[in-house]
Amino acid sequence: MNQSGEWAVLELRRLRRSYGDKVVVEGIDLALEDGEFFSLIGPSGCGKTTTLRMIAGLENSTSGTIVLEGRDVTGMPAYDRNVHTVFQNYALFPHLTVAENIAFGLKEKHGKGRDVRDKVQHMLKLVELAGREHARPRELSGGMQQRVALARALVLDPAVLLLDEPLGALDLRLRRQMQLLLKQIQHEVGITFVYVTHDQEEAFSMSDRVGVMDQGVLVQVGTPRDVYGRPATPFVADFVGARNQLTAKVIAQEADTADVDIPLFGRRRAPTAGGLGSEAIVIIRPEVATLARSGTGAKFTVEDVSFQGPQTSVLVQGGAGVSLTLVRPSHTIPAGLVRGEQVVVDIAGEDLWVIPTR
Amino acid sequence: MKARKRPLFPTIVLGAVLLLLNLPILAVAINSLNAGDTVTDWTGVSLRWFGEIIGDDRIRAAFWNSVVIGLLATVVSVVIGVMTTLAARLLPKRAQTAFTLTTYARLILPEVVTAVGLYLLFSYLGIGFGVATVVVGHALFCSAYATVVIQARYAGISDRYADAAADLGARPMRAFRRVTVPLLAPALFVSALLSFAFSFDDVLSTTFLSGPDTETLPILMMGMIRQHVTPEVNAIAATVMIVTLAAVALLVAVTNVRSVAGTRDRPQS
Numbered sequence: 001m002n003q004s005g006e007w008a009v010l011e012l013r014r015l016r017r018s019y020g021d022k023v024v025v026e027g028i029d030l031a032l033e034d035g036e037f038f039s040l041i042g043p044s045g046c047g048k049t050t051t052l053r054m055i056a057g058l059e060n061s062t063s064g065t066i067v068l069e070g071r072d073v074t075g076m077p078a079y080d081r082n083v084h085t086v087f088q089n090y091a092l093f094p095h096l097t098v099a100e101n102i103a104f105g106l107k108e109k110h111g112k113g114r115d116v117r118d119k120v121q122h123m124l125k126l127v128e129l130a131g132r133e134h135a136r137p138r139e140l141s142g143g144m145q146q147r148v149a150l151a152r153a154l155v156l157d158p159a160v161l162l163l164d165e166p167l168g169a170l171d172l173r174l175r176r177q178m179q180l181l182l183k184q185i186q187h188e189v190g191i192t193f194v195y196v197t198h199d200q201e202e203a204f205s206m207s208d209r210v211g212v213m214d215q216g217v218l219v220q221v222g223t224p225r226d227v228y229g230r231p232a233t234p235f236v237a238d239f240v241g242a243r244n245q246l247t248a249k250v251i252a253q254e255a256d257t258a259d260v261d262i263p264l265f266g267r268r269r270a271p272t273a274g275g276l277g278s279e280a281i282v283i284i285r286p287e288v289a290t291l292a293r294s295g296t297g298a299k300f301t302v303e304d305v306s307f308q309g310p311q312t313s314v315l316v317q318g319g320a321g322v323s324l325t326l327v328r329p330s331h332t333i334p335a336g337l338v339r340g341e342q343v344v345v346d347i348a349g350e351d352l353w354v355i356p357t358r
Numbered sequence: 359m360k361a362r363k364r365p366l367f368p369t370i371v372l373g374a375v376l377l378l379l380n381l382p383i384l385a386v387a388i389n390s391l392n393a394g395d396t397v398t399d400w401t402g403v404s405l406r407w408f409g410e411i412i413g414d415d416r417i418r419a420a421f422w423n424s425v426v427i428g429l430l431a432t433v434v435s436v437v438i439g440v441m442t443t444l445a446a447r448l449l450p451k452r453a454q455t456a457f458t459l460t461t462y463a464r465l466i467l468p469e470v471v472t473a474v475g476l477y478l479l480f481s482y483l484g485i486g487f488g489v490a491t492v493v494v495g496h497a498l499f500c501s502a503y504a505t506v507v508i509q510a511r512y513a514g515i516s517d518r519y520a521d522a523a524a525d526l527g528a529r530p531m532r533a534f535r536r537v538t539v540p541l542l543a544p545a546l547f548v549s550a551l552l553s554f555a556f557s558f559d560d561v562l563s564t565t566f567l568s569g570p571d572t573e574t575l576p577i578l579m580m581g582m583i584r585q586h587v588t589p590e591v592n593a594i595a596a597t598v599m600i601v602t603l604a605a606v607a608l609l610v611a612v613t614n615v616r617s618v619a620g621t622r623d624r625p626q627s
Contacts, residue, residue, distance in 0.1 A: 056525055057524075057525075058521050058525065072435040077524070078521075078524040078526055079524050079525075079527050079529050079533075080527075084525055084526060085521075085522075086526075087521070087522060089518065089519055089523065091518040091519055091522040092522075093519060093522070093523075093537060093540075095541060095543075104523075104526050104528075104536070105526035105527050105528075108526060108528050108532065109527055110526035142393065152526065154523075156526065156527070
């Protein structure tokens with residue numbers, strides 16, 4: 001066990017998977033702490049599910065090592081690994097009842113009758129399904145099936161619980177409910193969760209750390225705030241929703257700041273992780289730019305105003321083909337702002353983030 | 359409100375078709391109760407012929423031969439069906455097609471061809487004809503039906519159940535027993551019924567492969583009809599019908615096939 005904190009609960013070293021010439025996962029290095037909620041995000045086909053299946057043992061790795069609780073489990077078959085999965089479409093056994101589904105793994109581990117019953121009951125309570133133990137999966141709603149799948153894996157007390165887009169099939173309202181429940185359960189049981197999703201908002205709201213994957217490469221790992229505020233590449237910035245990216249001239253750079261000349265806005269001193277060339281990409285997150293009818297700043301024309309309740313999204317178009325999406329608290333938007341109006345947009349250097357061009 | 363009137367013409371057609379299809383069965387059942395010596399001569403209701411067939415050693419022997427051959431052919435066919443299904447998915451795509459073709463060949467080729475083929479093969483190998491050769495002959499085509507049925511069901515069971523079983527700690531054989539077999543159960547049941555039914559009433563392959571000392575019920579009945587049609591034949595047919603229906607009813611009751619199939623709908627609470 002990982003009481004001393006000497007090793008991570010799960011470690012991937014140069015983990016790689018290819019099918020013939022096609023590389024699906026390209027040398028992933030990752031270490032997870034015990035009890036962490038970690039999300040793997042990326043567009044479909046980026047290799048996140050393959051990574052998850054390799055951790056589960058359902059897919060072989062081409063090369064690399066998987067270390068679980070300090071033991072090399074790379075070649076170990078799925079049925080011997082202390083890792084369990086909540087599958088994308090639940091994969092509940094249709095011929096078994098809810099209770100039998102949850103007890104499935106316990107019976108494989110030769111659990112005793114009374115012990116199995118107690119554990120199943122405890123799990124049913126945890127996932128708020130007490131009283132439904134004799135139902136068949138098909139008689140349950142999607143959200144309930146989801147909870148059975150969760151209970152079935154959790155009851156085995158895995159070192160790491162893998163979740164493969166578990167909420168993908170649910171509607172938005174149910175998703176939010178399940179997100180809360182998942183987080184609460186994770187807090188309660190203290191098991192390390194590895195959560196795969198293509199929904200960055202979902203990942204951000206639940207995770208301690210997230211990893212962003214792109215074409216088989218784990219591009220960036222960090223806290224949600226870190227990944228959102230300090231994306232490592234234009235791809236990450238784009239994927240996490242920081243879509244305003246302007247190419248700027250680099251005038252000077254120090255260890256963690258750079259002076260850049262941004263089109264329409266002019267010179268700013270902005271934070272960076274360094275490594276810039278003569279040109280760099282400046283990321284203007286949609287919530288950091290201010291907007292007013294008059295004042296200082298660059299002149300833009302309003303293209304679209306979209307009221308979303310607490311916030312309003314405004315699309316503006318400036319000269320030189322620069323267009324920005326701004327998301328501001330609704331009360332800060334000038335009243336009666338419509339398409340075609342002239343506005344001024346301003347940005348503060350410290351709210352920006354500068355990264356090398358791709 | 360008046361109840362919606364059923365259209366008359368389709369109802370009549372449906373009734374006529376159902377009647378025509380079932381008339382032979384009805385004729386057999388009625389004639390088996392004839393007390394007279396010939397089928398054309400109705401002299402009254404009696405169970406006389408049932409008594410006669412039960413007392414006839416040759417008929418009893420033929421019946422048991424048919425049952426034993428049917429059961430053996432069924433077991434062999436279902437096992438082959440399952441193994442073929444599981445083996446097929448391990449093959450590369452192209453080999454899978456070729457493999458499937460061997461199944462369909464057994465379905466499509468005229469039975470007389472395969473029967474003659476087996477006859478020649480067994481003669482050439484010097485294998486004595488008897489129950490075993492008939493079982494092989496029946497399994498040849500019964501297993502093809504079983505394979506088609508089981509493969510169809512298996513295609514509907516995605517790999518995720520096997521993945522889930524492995525993920526939850528079940529070794530391959532345990533996963534097979536606890537997940538794959540129960541999910542395949544309806545197909546196993548149906549293919550067993552089909553195999554038994556096809557084997558039980560087979561004449562062609564049996565004629566070629568049974569040899570002089572092994573007589574099955576259909577072969578015996580053919581012989582009896584060739585001489586003269588007695589109500590005895592009707593009684594045999596009626597008995598087979600009753601036994602078959604009873605067996606199916608028993609199987610359904612015992613295995614509770616509908617809940618195995620997972621199709622039983624219960625009201626949501």
